[in-house]
Amino acid sequence: MSMSMYILSSGEISALVTELQASYDVYGPQVEPQTKQVFFDQLATPAALDLEAPIPSMPVKEILFPQMERILKYKYDAENQSVAMSKQYFERPKALFGLRPCDLSGILVLDRFFLGQEFVDDVYLTHRRQCLLISNTCLHPFPQCFCVCTHSGPDADEGFDLDLTKLQDGYLLRVGSEKGQAIADAHQWQVATPRHAKEFKAVVDRSIDLFPEMATDNKAWVAKVMNRITTGFVKQETWEYIGDQCFECGACSFVCPTCSCFNIEDTQTACGECERLRMRDSCSFEGYARMAGDHNPRQPVEDRRNKRFFCKLSYPQSKKYLRPGCVGCGRCQWVCPGDIGLPNVVQYIRREITGGQN
Amino acid sequence: MSKVHGNHGNCKETGLCPIVTFPEVVNIDEIRDEIPEVKTFYLSFPNKDVEREFRIKSGQFIMCTVFGAGEFAVSLPPSPENDRFHISVRAVGKVTHALHALKPGDKLGVRGPFGNGFPFDEIKGKNIIYVAGGIGLIPLRSSIVHALQHREDFGRIILLYGARSSKDLMYQPDIREWQQNAGFETFITIDRPEEGWSGEVGYVNQLIEKANVPVDNSVAFVCGPPVMFNSVIGEFLKRGMSEDAIISTLERQMKCGIGKCQHCAVGRTLVCTDGPVYTYRQIKTLGEQI
Secondary structure, X not given: OOOOXXXXXXXXXXXXXXXHHOOOEEEEEEEOOOOOOEEEEEOOOHHHOOOOOOOOOOXXXXXXXXXXXXXXXXXXXXXXXXXXXXXXXXXXXXXXXXXXXXXXXXXXXXXXXXHOOOXXXXXXXXXXXOEEEXXXXXXXXXXXXXXXXXXXXXXXXXXXXXXXXXXXXXXXXXXXXXXXXXXHHOOOOEEOOHHHHHHXXXXXXXXXXXXXXXXXXXXXXXXXXXXXXXXXXXXXXXXXXXXXXXXXXXXHHXXXXXXXXXXXXXXXXXXXXXXEEEEEOOOOOHHHHOOOOOOOOOOOHHHHHHHHHHHHOOXXXXXXXXXXXXXXXXXXXXXXXOOOOHHHHHHHHHHHHHOOOO | OOOOOOOOHHHHHHOOOOEEEEEEEEEEEEEEEEEOOEEEEEEEOOOHHHHHHOOOOOOOEEEEXXXXXXXXXXXXXXXXXXXXXXXXXXXXXXXXXXXXXXOXXXXXXXXXXXXOXXXXXXXXXXXXXXXXXXXXXXHHHHHHHHHHHOHHHOOOEEEEEEEOOHHHOXXXXXXXXXXXXXXXXXXXXXXXXXXXXXXXXXXXXXXXXXXXXXXXXEEEEEEOOHHHHHHHHHHHHHOOOOHHHEEEEOOOOOOOOOOOOOOOEEOOEEOOOOOOEEEHHHHHHHOOOO
């Protein structure tokens, strides 16, 4: 399908939000006025949408794979020895409006992991089934961004239904799917010209040029480090150095757009009533692999750390995701109380490879 | 039962989808005490359509819900053919203790069956050596019964079984029944001498010598605590058994059973979908404690 492109005014963007709100729960980036924190949350009005806001503090996976969600409810009656169950998740269609390309890539990773493997994850599918994805090009990087190293920005190149880029004349809207085209066909938007396409390319190139050295420096090294991690050539000392800095807080997993581990627990809500909760988990926790009877096959912290980076940067894992497991958003670097956000781990392994030269 | 399913082995082989997301209710028909802390629960599906579609392979496992307590992964001891549906469980943690407090007529939830299972067709014509320690006999039971149901398809069938004491030997009535089969060889040992015990004393690996196990054209199924596992593997390798012919089943904490929660990750594999059955050659490459 050749990609149709249109130019939309700010007014037309707002009108589109309003229109989508009729059939979707529309989520988008909003700036919390007091703290200036950015949240990707449900929009009360189109005016709350801020397409120029920096990347949200929490990844957008929160909407499709919540921190905690109830998936089952049951009542059991010990006296009559009976049980009644009810499926708990049912989700309205969602439109994610103004996704940063890193978060979009994160969703694609989750899609391939939850829907594309041996089994389909029914819970994730229910969230994802009727989703509309509208991405938003980053005109400049935000602190800690390094998506140019992981090929997930600053512009989106796959997986979106519609994609926005701010140009001088308004927003360039690129169509990425039949669903997106159907929306475009229902409007009389101005068709973009070759001049707009050229401007789009220039805007993306300028954005890439603005990435800090940390990002551009690591560009080749992410691929090299993936090779080292896959082949097991990273020295045990390096993993121990990384493990020593891990506080086992799990923050990296919770802010990572692609971390998908979860725990399932049944909790009592009333006498004889229970709900099954599915909540995110982190492989950095000591109890992650501990079995009943206290046998823990993955006790040492460095063992657990190298598993995380194996998940983010290795070929077997990227075969599942069809891309590296890291999308370069840099959130793990913001939140890590040690100094082992993913870009730093790349640096440490790079230092090992070069013998401390770089 | 969830009809959403993917590209998994059960579907491809049988056209039947396991119970993936929502547990199916089963009734506890009967409970038997096996050995201290271990009970066997005989189960049946009130929904007969589900029961018909619930086909297992030896070596697979289910996720079992104890209502009010939670869910745990448990191996399946019944043979895929003509056997009562049951599980044998040691009370170890919160959920299994809650399970042990139940009585006949109580309900459980079941999801599955999951996992790859033991090879059956590929090992036809070979000698089979089962090596089990303690409750390690539970996951092997299915394969033993299945092999005996097709006795003519195999060479020698040998069971080497060890436990701490004579009280810790699982499935004793079953073992006596299996011994009625022509050419089912059993060697049983306990760790320390005991009054009234006239059988072997010592560890399972010593039985390998005793049984004069055939190495050529043989497969060994090994299941037991890690310390037993290592000594048994060592003994087999010393005798020149191929690493591909030594087969075991691993245990991990599991939450989903379908390769999503990742708790059972070991090396580059997931025990729930890539395992739980591995050859020793595979186990060696996992690079982790077993």
